[in-house]
Amino acid sequence: MILDVHGKTTYCYTGGKPFDPSLRTIVFIHGAQNDHSVWALQTRYFAHHGFGVLALDLPGHGRSSGPALESVEAMADWLLALLDAAGVERALLAGHSMGSLIALEASHRAPDRVTGLALLGTTYPMKVSESLLETSRSDESRAIDMVNIWSHSTIAPKPSCPGPGFSVMGGSQRLMQRMSQLNPEHLFYTDFTACNAYVHGEAAATAARCPALFILGTRDVMTPPRSTKLLTSAMAHASVVHVDAGHQMMAEQPDAVLDALYGFACAKK
Known part of the structure; x- marks a missing residue:
């Protein structure tokens, strides 16, 4: 689905179903250097089980026009403008990594528009080492290799991998x-x-009043579960689910992530 947001072309994957804004809507927000496809194994299920799905490409990512936005605050404002363009008054926001910060900030800016927060692979502060920042600027291909290795708990696919011969690490790197x-x-x-x-x-976490869910990978070295204490303490009403995966949990443990997300979404009926 193509939308116009702030005069730029924006792409949202709708899970294989035409988007209907009258349905309960869940918005999937990807992380750094990714696009909507990281949610491929969860979005189709939601779309075929009674939800309106918007798995967006952030500006400058995937099929959405650039330039990429330079702050989480700007991305949160853009996300709210996307809801306007799609005709969505209220939605559940599911964000991974950088996307979790965008979802959190959007809920702070427009609390009446957010029915729930699902924060995956999150932490705060989400600090990045100076050496990795410099490598991402001077040698992006090397930075991609580094982060791709750190984002997966194993080279071999887990039993829940969607198909024999499917390389989770290779797909993420590509x-x-x-x-x-x-x-x-x-x-x-x-x-x-x-x-x-x-x-x-x-x-933003302290101010949040909507239901919230943290989905954390037990073997995540990018955003280790222990580093989420500030957020989970600030959101005392939130629930926490751990899955046996690294940072790219949506691909490593797609069924466990889907079960947690769908259970959370349906509990809010």
Whole structure:
């Protein structure tokens, strides 16, 4: 589905069903150097089980026009404008990594529009080392290799892998390389800098009143579960689900992630 947001072309995957804004809507927000396809194994189920699905490509990512936005705050404002363009008054926001910060900030800016928050692979502050930031600017291909290795708990696919011979690590690496080809303007550096610079997470978490769910990978070294204590403490009403995966949990443990997300969404009927 193509939308016009702030005068730019924006792409949203709708899970194989025409989008109907009258349905309960769930918006999927990807992380740095990714696009909507990281949610492929969850979005179709939601779309075929009574939900309106918008799995967006952020500006400068995937099929959405650039340039990439330089702050989490700007991305949150853009997300709210996307809801307007899609005719959605209220939605559940599911965000992964950088996307979790965008969802959190959007809920702080427009609490009446957010029915729930699902935060996957999240932490706050989401600090990025100076050496990785510099590598992402000077040698993006090397930064992609580094982060791709750190984002997966194993080389071999897990039993829940969607098909024999499917390389979870290879698919993730190719996606990140593709993002670089589509947007050569230091996309990785822009995304990581936005995560590193975001300073409103604690205030947003403390102010949140909607139901919230944390889905955390027990073997995540990018955003380790222990590092989420500030957020989980600030959102005392939130529930936490752990899955046996690294940072790219949606691909490593698609069924476990789907079960947690769908159970959370349906509990809010």
